[in-house]
Amino acid sequence: MDRLDELAIFVRIVEDGSLVRAARRLRRSPPAVTRALAALEDRIGARLIDRTTRRLAPTEAGRNLYEQARAVVAGYEAATAGAREAPVRGLLRIAAPVQFGRRHVSPLAAHFLDTHAEIEIELLLNDRNVDLIDEDVDVAVRIGALADSSLTARRVGHVRRQWVASPDYLARRGVPKNPADLARHEALLGTSLGAMDWSFARRRRGAPLRLEGRFRTDDIETRLRAVRDGRGIAQFLSYQVADDLAAGRLVRLLRAFETAPLPVHLLTKGRAHRAPKIDVFLEFAASRLSALPVLHPD
Structure with a gap:
């Protein structure tokens, strides 16, 4: 972290009276803001902020530095005001x-x-x-x-959770018509928390169904290969199987029971x-x- 950045963080701490609020305004983590203040105090050789039970307050050395630091930071921002037009x-x-x-x-x-x-x-x-x-x-x-966070979000679309199987598997084992039918099928599952619980719309308000598949893997490509090879039914995000569905390598199942898009x-x-x-x-x-x-x- 450069020294101008430390001064800018210090100015924000003084003006907000809180490390947490300063971190939020600066889009930094509270530990990063705390480290910047400690580094500046080490460099100055003086305590700059007193911590009370309700608020942070600058010491005398902190007040003197604040006036100078605020002018430096303001001058820097003015000098770079046109930088957004840079390449x-x-x-x-x-x-x-x-x-x-x-x-x-x-x-x-x-x-x-x-x-x-x-x-x-x-x-x-x-x-x-x-x-x-x-x-x-x-x-x-x-x-x-x-x-909920201080991040800025821009929505670009949505995906769905979809159940799929290969035509060969369905020819051998039959096509499930509802979630209860999955008890008679082989489920290809992930290994993460909740990966063995599939939720369904229209089934007791989306209550999950616990499955016990004989093959589990945390790797999506490996699970895709297994379902293409006819080893069972699996659930993927729609973008992960779009090409296979379009080519006929996989078949979409239980469409009426898919949950809301993500x-x-x-x-x-x-x-x-x-x-x-x-x-x-x-x-x-x-x-x-x-x-x-x-x-x-x-």
Whole structure:
């Protein structure tokens, strides 16, 4: 963290009177703000903030530094006011779920690199929900309901949970007509928490059905291969099986019992002082992802 950044954080702490509020306004984590204050106090060699039971207050040294720091930060912001017209450049860190990232974000990122010669991209593929602030991510693709947060979300479509099986498997074992029929079938399951519980619309208000499949794996591609090979029935997000359904390699099952669609969003840390590269990529990605048929399943 550079010294100007430390001063900007210090100014925000003094003005907000709270480390938590300052962190929220700056789109940082509270530990990061605390570390910045400690580093500045070490560099100055004086305590800058007194902590009371109800509020943070600057010490005498803190008040003196605050007046100077506020002028420095304001001058910097004024000097860079026109920077948003600068060329799009720098490093973009983008996060996405593994399969969605491989199929849709990676080609999009490559195209963005082709059209912006001064951009670098780090694409982070992980099925957990990354913390944009703690992990310094600029843009993330998130599938599913969003928790309340200070992040800015832009919806680009939705996906569905769908049950599928191969034609060969269904010819041998029959086609299930309702969730209860699944007790007589082989279920191909994931290994994560809740992966063995399938929820259904119109079944006691979506109550989950506990299944005991003989083959379980945490890898989606491996599970896809198993269902294509006729080893059972599996549940996937609609974008993961769209090509197989279109080609006839898999058959969609229990459609009337599918639960509500899951929204797909692009997340960023907020609009305030956002770098031009993020805004440009956000528009680029949103327009292209929104046009994908797989994000508008029937």
